[in-house]
Amino acid sequence: MSRLADHLWLIPAFPLLAAAVSAVMTRRRRAMAAGMGIGSMALALVLSGAAFVVAMRHADGSGGGRVVFNFPWLQFGDAWLKLGWVLDPLTAVMLVMVSLVGLLIFIYSVGYMAHDENFTRFFCFLSLFAAAMLGLVIANSLLLFFICWELVGLTSYLLIGFWYHKPSAAAAAKKAFITTRIGDLAFLLGMVWLYSQSGTLLFYDGGAGCLEPSSLLTLATRPTATGLMVSTGIALLLFCGAIGKSGQVPLHVWLPDAMEGPTPVSALIHAATMVAAGVFLVARVYPLFSASTGAAPDGTASLAAVTWVGSLTAVFAATIAVAQTDIKRILAYSTVSQLGFMMMGLGMGGVAVGMFHLITHAFFKALLFLGAGSVIHGCREEQDIRYMGGLGKFMPVTFATYGIGMLALSGFPLVFSGFWSKDGILHAAHSWNASHWPFYLGVFGACLTAFYMTRQVAYVFFGARRADGAARLASVPEAESHPGLPSPRQAREGSTHEPHESPRVMTAPLVVLSFFAVALGFIGTPAWPWFQAFLSGEHANLALNRLAEEGALPVLAVSTAVVFLGLGLGWWLYGRRPVTRALERDVLERLWPNVFTLLRRKYFVDEIYEWAVVGFNAWWANACAWLDRWLWDGLVQLVSLTVVGLSWLDRFLDEVVINSGFDKACQGLTGGGGLLARLQSGRVQTYLRLMGVGLTVLALLLLWGCRAS
Secondary structure (H helix, E strand, O other): OHHHHHOOOHHHHHHHHHHHHHHOOOOOOHHHHHHHHHHHHHHHHHHHHHHHHHHHHHOOOOOOOOEEEEEEEEEEOOEEEEEEEEEOHHHHHHHHHHHHHHHHHHHHHHHHOOOOOOHHHHHHHHHHHHHHHHHHHHEOEHHHHHHHHHHHHHHHHHHHOOOOOOHHHHHHHHHHHHHHHHHHHHHHHHHHHHHHHHOOOEOOOOOOOOOOHHHHHHHHOOEOOOOOEHHHHHHHHHHHHHHHHOOOOOOOOHHHHHHHOOHHHHHHHHHHOHHHHHHHHHHHOHHHHOOOOOOOOOOOHHHHHHHHHHHHHHHHHHHHHOOOOEHHHHHHHHHHHHHHHHHHHHHHHOHHHHHHHHHHHHHHHHHHHHHHHHHHHHOOOOOEHHHOOOOOOOOHHHHHHHHHHHHHHHOOOOOOHHHHHHHHHHHHHHOOOOOOHHHHHHHHHHHHHHHHHHHHHHHHHOOOOOOHHHHHHHOOOHHHOOOOOOOHHHHHHOOOOOOOOOOHHHHHHHHHHHHHHHHHHHHOOOOOOHHHHHHHOOOOOOOHHHHHOOOHHHHHHHHHHHHHHHHHHHHHHHHOOOOOOOOOOOHHHHHOHHHHHHHHOHHHHHHHHHHHHHHHHHHHHHHHHHHHHHHHHHHHHHHHHHHHHHHHHHHHHHHHHHHHHHHHHHHHHHHHHHHHHHHOOOOHHHHHHHHHHHHHHHHHHHHHHHHHO
């Protein structure tokens, strides 16, 4: 295991190399760029599988299941800053998930982006994105984690704004980048604070790491000025970074707008990479979150914050998804909601509960996004579900696989993976002694999930095709097209054509993901909690009687009931009587128009931010500009004129008064000195002449005086 851990860096190195080579390729090297990207992910998957097998063999719960490799990176003074990577069950699980889902998305992208003129550049960015996420997963240093974290943010900016000629895509990329930087600033402050308190940023370092007992004990017993322990303060700052990256309230606003990028990017961001990074951060530094002196029997303040933020996010985003009409935005708000569920699981149930939902969600959410891309591809760029309808008979593979993903996300009982991972979260919430409100919010969010997904499927795949969608598509201006799909001109020329199934290179990944959307659930059931045991280093055995232990059966019953309630309401309102006209008002809009408008406008959060945050920044910028122009600039000009005036006065006094008087005095002295020098020449003849002249003058004066008398 040690030898494999030493070379764990090869897993992100392969896609990083593919990105570097693709960056210098010409546009015509499309096949080579795709081949290098897919090949690098395949190699990463093979190495990840090997790491998973090794970690599984050595997971014994005694610390032997973790191997680290650290090395000195930067020296300042006598101290060395070290980086490193770690192989443990948590790393192994994430490596397999990221590389496998990423590989399927890469393959899918070959078909989806086939007509894009920047195909090579797309695979370059995609490979860099995967490399950054894989590097983040293996990091044993919070500094290396942060470096890869920022690379994930950079590549998400490049991919969300990939079709940069679209103003909406460029705006979404900037919004995502700036919003996540808010959380990253808190992350950076927490990292600096952690280093100042523990003297290291290595997670594990032979007992001296910041997540090991000695450091945790120090952090958990050292109070701050606010009364919180240092460990709690640092954990809350790091959690702010996770809030930004994982789209939790109130920094969720960037995630739905990220749909402006190509659909494979949406799938990669929402399933395996960027948003999963925030949840993985909390899971990786969970010992810091759970560090306590024993004063909080139901968890620390930081875990309570994780729980409440996750609970509110799960319901908040689910209610918004009920009223959306863009097929990808519905899934985007669903992702925000499910990320809230993951945070709930981490806060109340621990790493295994939250991570199990992260892993299952990665597969069925990738399936749903790629399925949505297949629908968009088959409907000639249409994304509004109101202009679809009846696609089940035109796209049978997409319909079948999308249905599996929908049922997995909804948590259909017993068969699909989403049921078991969501049930684990609800069970943890039901057992949380601090409050039962997270459980109630989780149940309500689960019901809403089944409802809005049934609504979406009914709009897209059931009923008859709404022909006015073709007319709407034909009216789209040419400038709004993007190179990845047929242009509006092509759509107008073939608007009478029926929707079509996507090519096999796009549907094959859907089939593979469908398998995992079903099968993964069985490795984490209460009867056989293999996944939970693997992460904790324990041995799992099959025992059906555990289904009835510790209140598991009532929670299973409630979970099943709310799923059927959501599915039933969705079918009753949308499936029983399919929508026949695209412009027909939504059933909920007819029942509660004001509430539906509030949900459709996303509680006006963007408008509130526009008025409060952006408006305040604009006002403050104008105020600063006014102060700069009229106050500070005036003061600077006044000081400048004063200094210039004083300099001119100094020059006048120096040159006219002082210099002139001094120069004239010097000239008089020089003249007098010259005259005296002539008189003191030392020549006798000169002295005799002067004496003769003097005697002559004296004689004349005497004669003049005598004569006058």
